[in-house]
Amino acid sequence: MDFLTGKRETGVLDLQELLSEEKDGCVVKTNGAVLSIRDMGDIVFIILRKRDGILQAVMERGAVNEEAPALREECFVEAEGRIVKEARAPHGVELKLTSVRILSAPEVPMPVAVSKWKLGASLEARLDMRPLTLRNLRERARFKVQEGIARAFREYLQGEGFTEIHTPKIGARGAEGGANVFKLEYFHRPAVLAQSPQFYKQMMVGVFDRVMEIGPVFRAEKHNTKRHLNEYTGLDFEMGYIEDFRDIMAMETGFLQHMTALLKAEYGAELSLLHVELPDTARIPAVPFSEAKRLVSEAYHTQIRNPYDLEPEEEHLIGRYFKEKYNADFVFVTHYPSKKRPFYAMDDPADPTYTLSFDLLFRGLEVTTGGQRIHAYTELMDKIRRRGMDTEGMEDYLSAFRHGMPPHGGLGIGLERMAMQLLGEENVREASLFPRDLSRLVP
Amino acid sequence: MDFLTGKRETGVLDLQELLSEEKDGCVVKTNGAVLSIRDMGDIVFIILRKRDGILQAVMERGAVNEEAPALREECFVEAEGRIVKEARAPHGVELKLTSVRILSAPEVPMPVAVSKWKLGASLEARLDMRPLTLRNLRERARFKVQEGIARAFREYLQGEGFTEIHTPKIGARGAEGGANVFKLEYFHRPAVLAQSPQFYKQMMVGVFDRVMEIGPVFRAEKHNTKRHLNEYTGLDFEMGYIEDFRDIMAMETGFLQHMTALLKAEYGAELSLLHVELPDTARIPAVPFSEAKRLVSEAYHTQIRNPYDLEPEEEHLIGRYFKEKYNADFVFVTHYPSKKRPFYAMDDPADPTYTLSFDLLFRGLEVTTGGQRIHAYTELMDKIRRRGMDTEGMEDYLSAFRHGMPPHGGLGIGLERMAMQLLGEENVREASLFPRDLSRLVP
Numbered sequence: 001m002d003f004l005t006g007k008r009e010t011g012v013l014d015l016q017e018l019l020s021e022e023k024d025g026c027v028v029k030t031n032g033a034v035l036s037i038r039d040m041g042d043i044v045f046i047i048l049r050k051r052d053g054i055l056q057a058v059m060e061r062g063a064v065n066e067e068a069p070a071l072r073e074e075c076f077v078e079a080e081g082r083i084v085k086e087a088r089a090p091h092g093v094e095l096k097l098t099s100v101r102i103l104s105a106p107e108v109p110m111p112v113a114v115s116k117w118k119l120g121a122s123l124e125a126r127l128d129m130r131p132l133t134l135r136n137l138r139e140r141a142r143f144k145v146q147e148g149i150a151r152a153f154r155e156y157l158q159g160e161g162f163t164e165i166h167t168p169k170i171g172a173r174g175a176e177g178g179a180n181v182f183k184l185e186y187f188h189r190p191a192v193l194a195q196s197p198q199f200y201k202q203m204m205v206g207v208f209d210r211v212m213e214i215g216p217v218f219r220a221e222k223h224n225t226k227r228h229l230n231e232y233t234g235l236d237f238e239m240g241y242i243e244d245f246r247d248i249m250a251m252e253t254g255f256l257q258h259m260t261a262l263l264k265a266e267y268g269a270e271l272s273l274l275h276v277e278l279p280d281t282a283r284i285p286a287v288p289f290s291e292a293k294r295l296v297s298e299a300y301h302t303q304i305r306n307p308y309d310l311e312p313e314e315e316h317l318i319g320r321y322f323k324e325k326y327n328a329d330f331v332f333v334t335h336y337p338s339k340k341r342p343f344y345a346m347d348d349p350a351d352p353t354y355t356l357s358f359d360l361l362f363r364g365l366e367v368t369t370g371g372q373r374i375h376a377y378t379e380l381m382d383k384i385r386r387r388g389m390d391t392e393g394m395e396d397y398l399s400a401f402r403h404g405m406p407p408h409g410g411l412g413i414g415l416e417r418m419a420m421q422l423l424g425e426e427n428v429r430e431a432s433l434f435p436r437d438l439s440r441l442v443p
Numbered sequence: 444m445d446f447l448t449g450k451r452e453t454g455v456l457d458l459q460e461l462l463s464e465e466k467d468g469c470v471v472k473t474n475g476a477v478l479s480i481r482d483m484g485d486i487v488f489i490i491l492r493k494r495d496g497i498l499q500a501v502m503e504r505g506a507v508n509e510e511a512p513a514l515r516e517e518c519f520v521e522a523e524g525r526i527v528k529e530a531r532a533p534h535g536v537e538l539k540l541t542s543v544r545i546l547s548a549p550e551v552p553m554p555v556a557v558s559k560w561k562l563g564a565s566l567e568a569r570l571d572m573r574p575l576t577l578r579n580l581r582e583r584a585r586f587k588v589q590e591g592i593a594r595a596f597r598e599y600l601q602g603e604g605f606t607e608i609h610t611p612k613i614g615a616r617g618a619e620g621g622a623n624v625f626k627l628e629y630f631h632r633p634a635v636l637a638q639s640p641q642f643y644k645q646m647m648v649g650v651f652d653r654v655m656e657i658g659p660v661f662r663a664e665k666h667n668t669k670r671h672l673n674e675y676t677g678l679d680f681e682m683g684y685i686e687d688f689r690d691i692m693a694m695e696t697g698f699l700q701h702m703t704a705l706l707k708a709e710y711g712a713e714l715s716l717l718h719v720e721l722p723d724t725a726r727i728p729a730v731p732f733s734e735a736k737r738l739v740s741e742a743y744h745t746q747i748r749n750p751y752d753l754e755p756e757e758e759h760l761i762g763r764y765f766k767e768k769y770n771a772d773f774v775f776v777t778h779y780p781s782k783k784r785p786f787y788a789m790d791d792p793a794d795p796t797y798t799l800s801f802d803l804l805f806r807g808l809e810v811t812t813g814g815q816r817i818h819a820y821t822e823l824m825d826k827i828r829r830r831g832m833d834t835e836g837m838e839d840y841l842s843a844f845r846h847g848m849p850p851h852g853g854l855g856i857g858l859e860r861m862a863m864q865l866l867g868e869e870n871v872r873e874a875s876l877f878p879r880d881l882s883r884l885v886p
Binding site (some may be wrong): 001002003004005006007008010012014031033050051052075076078103104105106107108110123129131132134135140143144146147150151158160161163164165166167168169170171172182183184185186187191193195200203204206207208209210215216218220222230231233240242243246247249250251252253254257260282283284285286287292332375376377378385393395397399400402403404405406407415431434435436439441442443 | 447573607627881
């Protein structure tokens with residue numbers, strides 16, 4: 001009988017292994033995709049794209065096997081040679097090829113020069129060809145950074161006792177009411193796609209105290225803006241036994257601090273490739289909604305048109321104000337008006353027209369919405385009645401409260417927006433691997 | 444200006460902190476939900492359910508504040524008292540209460556005795572009341588174990604250079620053809636929910652070499668069995684530069700070894716609560732499909748009815764055979780017939796009626812499907828033509844191959860099935876937080 005006993009050792013080296021001092025001068029085997037070829041006549045420089053970076057290989061005519069001259073861009077190869085120090089090469093090393101095995105060769109040349117530093121194509125064109133354009137190092141690097149953000153969220157919260165859950169994305173009714181939900185037929189019954197894991201994560205506070213979820217969120221909003229996606233990745237958490245909603249903001253601050261530390265420690269190559277400057281997360285100012293409105297209206301001589309919500313321009317100005325005044329990249333805007341928040345938001349006892357909730361702005365864009373929730377059943381039912389809401393489809397949610405729930409709160413972060421702002425992109429689609437918007441359903 | 448500077452220190456202790464030797468005899472503050480109350484007259488025992496386990500608290504009449512006597516099950520409380528050693532209590536410690544603050548009290552008693560060791564209710568009833576029944580320690584513990592499986596998958600693959608990606612769940616067409624997909628309307632256009640991230644993860648091998656995803660998978664299958672869900676959590680990976688499909692099985696074996704090690708190290712309390720015996724993952728036998736069929740047919744005198752697929756009963760017998768003969772909990776069944784595998788499966792050059800693919804059986808149930816994929820464009824197109832398939836909607840997928848793709852393969856694991864088998868459950872719904880099946884769309 002044949003047995004599997006664990007990961008196979010192949011002797012094929014990663015970039016990090018190749019770069020280790022002890023490999024200097026050794027004959028090694030590695031692999032990669034041919035990102036670019038520079039033919040100098042007697043000598044040919046080949047840049048290999050590997051998962052953790054690039055490696056310069058050099059081929060002298062006559063010194064390699066006969067397969068080598070057939071190499072072209074986007075060939076996937078296994079390469080052998082001697083690894084030597086070379087100050088002018090990336091990472092200061094170079095692979096002097098002795099043999100190349102072409103594992104796979106393209107049928108046609110790339111429609112866009114992915115080997116270039118910057119892709120000379122419009123956003124639309126780049127998205128249309130995303131499976132190919134992501135082979136560009138800078139395009140690809142964004143999604144390593146995005147991975148780092150999600151990883152930091154999970155790692156940090158895991159350390160704080162949160163349980164990671166997976167809640168259903170198909171349900172009988174949306175958590176926040178009927179608008180903006182995608183509808184589908186579920187075995188001859190009407191169903192919807194989850195707009196958020198809100199109800200589930202709240203119910204699970206009664207079970208696990210602290211829960212988190214990273215998963216897709218679906219919003220059938222007919223917005224076609226630079227900051228909206230119709231499917232995005234939500235980073236959600238919900239925690240019980242809070243004193244007040246500052247506990248939620250404090251926990252998010254802890255996550256942001258871990259995020260910048262993790263990115264700095266493990267994603268330095270990508271940050272440097274993309275010229276990303278990490279934000280300061282040591283101290284994040286918190287300002288009440290109304291005061292924020294007043295501050296920017298006075299500072300920038302703008303009119304307050306809508307007293308109940310922040311317009312994108314106001315968010316931008318709040319970001320600018322706190323950057324100028326406190327050198328802050330993040331700002332918590334607290335106490336949003338009750339009428340603009342969902343029914344489950346806890347109203348401020350000091351002034352019930354406002355809620356104990358917040359948004360986090362990152363460089364002038366909302367990246368998080370959160371706050372304390374109502375946990376007392378009678379209070380929740382009162383608010384539902386005052387709003388004239390129908391409780392149909394909310395029976396399970398309400399039942400959890402009827403049987404006792406601790407004081408709690410939580411938040412939802414849009415992963416793509418967080419990545420977009422961190423990377424300094426103008427359009428959230430840059431930070432979504434395969435964006436879905438009003439007009440885009442492929443690739 | 445008010446600033447947030449990181450996680451708030453509350454002085455409220457976790458169970459692990461309470462159990463530390465240095466806290467013995469100290470006055471402490473903690474919190475929890477009242478799981479059960481045993482009133483002995485002068486003395487009342489209260490079991491608190493905390494996120495990381497239970498804590499016995501003891502209240503002497505007259506020694507506590509006046510709020511304490513109002514305590515009932517599913518009250519969420521903050522408690523103060525002295526922590527002392529008590530051999531008869533869980534973990535060997537007990538909290539001698541001096542003060543109890545009721546943070547929240549239920550309106551009505553629980554409809555089912557969640558404090559009992561085993562819930563005396565049918566699966567249907569338990570699922571109908573899941574937000575409540577999960578408050579039972581054993582029901583809850585399953586999902587900590589499930590968390591451990593997903594965490595092990597991610598941790599192990601991260602260490603092996605895999606990039607975690609998030610691919611869209613709404614698309615224009617299913618990866619594996621038209622059957623069994625949920626359809627929805629996407630801004631007046633037909634769309635479907637992803638049956639798997641198959642096409643995306645393959646395309647991303649050309650970018651990141653190694654990718655993984657943990658996310659929801661939607662199957663509109665009209666099966667109503669103990670092992671099918673219509674929405675489940677897929678653990679997917681895809682890796683490039685493989686020598687052959689054994690690399691995939693070897694990587695999965697590595698993950699399984701990490702999984703058992705992690706569960707043993709960090710989920711011991713839950714395993715012990717659920718009486719789970721971890722499987723042996725040191726050596727996993729691999730047997731070709733046809734041989735497996737022959738072996739069990741001979742050993743158990745059964746007839747081979749369908750030579751192209753394994754029936755559930757055959758999977759069960761294969762599991763039994765390898766358990767009896769090799770004491771194996773896992774078995775790789777390799778070389779499935781080509782006609783039962785998707786078009787992208789690589790056929791075995793030695794006999795193209797079979798594929799270089801596998802299923803992993805765990806205690807007689809399929810928990811993984813994987814294998815090597817065709818990477819050469821012409822070969823892929825040939826197979827598509829031979830099958831008479833329509834390539835409409837596959838343009839982007841095929842384009843990635845036309846522009847070069849390394850040899851690669853991958854797999855998909857059903858998280859709930861893996862958890863179900865690990866936990867020794869009879870029904871996969873036990874291992875899904877909020878299962879979706881033919882008749883269940885709530886809670």
